[in-house]
Amino acid sequence: EIVLTQSPGTLSLSPGERATLSCRASQSVSNSYLAWYQQKPGQAPRLLIYGASSRATDIPDRFSGSGSGTDFTLTINRLEPEDFAVYYCLQYGKSLPFAFGQGTKVEIK
């Protein structure tokens, strides 16, 4: 069973800055089966990235994902006011269970 650890817990940044979020797996994630979600208060999670680096439909190109094996990164270039939210990584694949990271909150500095 894979455990995902996200860091930092909270990221305090200003609009226009770059956010770099980390998701580290306790063992290698096969085929880069890793997704990223954004969640705002009172809303369901919204898919941003799947397959570690593929942007979902209608996701702005300031969001990018990278990584493989055990280390994955979500980068948000030029933070917009609507980007301040909580971000989760998700490991999926050929076997269960699914695993979520504990989340990183991106807050306005």
Add this chain to the structure above:
Amino acid sequence: EMQLLESGGGLVQPGGSLRLSCAASGFTFRRFAMSWVRQAPGKGLEWVSATGGGGDDAHYADSVKGRFIISRDNSKNMLYLQMNNLRADDTATYYCAKDAQNDNGVWDWFDPWGQGTLVTVSS
């Protein structure tokens, strides 16, 4: 447009039961695995249960195994979660979520999600 709409949440006493429902539309329901994911107040996301498109397989997180039962009715495009012997730590918003891809032998990422239904377990 794909849509998922949960219902059935509410206040229940410890040890009680509740059945959640999720109505799906906008896609060929029987072709896709479905999951339930929950989120305790102020906490992160936790996968709870999944079932394949045919509904003949069911998988559970250890935290709910033996107490929750996932099922689906493909003729009605409905997903269910029967929750028994509820505990205070089951208090959460429960989301149903669709497997993003079909028939590829992989439990894929979730997309889309429903808006969630709140379950509160308290005396």
